[in-house]
Amino acid sequence: MGHRRSIKRCRGLATEDNNRKRYTTTNLEQTIIREISSLPEARLTDILKYIRFIKLGLVDDQEIEKRFDKSWKRVRARTRAKKLNITQADIDAEIRAVREGR
Numbered sequence: 001m002g003h004r005r006s007i008k009r010c011r012g013l014a015t016e017d018n019n020r021k022r023y024t025t026t027n028l029e030q031t032i033i034r035e036i037s038s039l040p041e042a043r044l045t046d047i048l049k050y051i052r053f054i055k056l057g058l059v060d061d062q063e064i065e066k067r068f069d070k071s072w073k074r075v076r077a078r079t080r081a082k083k084l085n086i087t088q089a090d091i092d093a094e095i096r097a098v099r100e101g102r
Contacts, residue, residue, distance in 0.1 A: 046075075 024032070036047055054064060081091070 036044070038049065050068070053067075081087075
């Protein structure tokens with residue numbers, strides 16, 4: 001819950017040269033904050049990593065979308081594996097079995 005409180009505390013305030021200065025958030029910013037605050041605590045770290053990745057600006061928009069889609073597929077695969085009680089050891093054993101069968 002600490003992250004959610006931090007998000008709420010950060011809304012509407014910015015500090016510059018030790019002077020508090022109010023700023024208005026756009027509807028889009030408010031929507032993003034609302035969406036983020038509704039996520040489970042465990043997902044907030046992933047969101048922060050993604051935001052920082054976007055801010056780097058080292059790659060173009062298409063590359064970012066491609067990487068995001070690839071990452072999202074991995075997340076979905078891990079979620080399915082977890083639901084099916086498939087461990088990393090199971091996956092590694094399956095890979096070894098396929099490789100040895102060649």
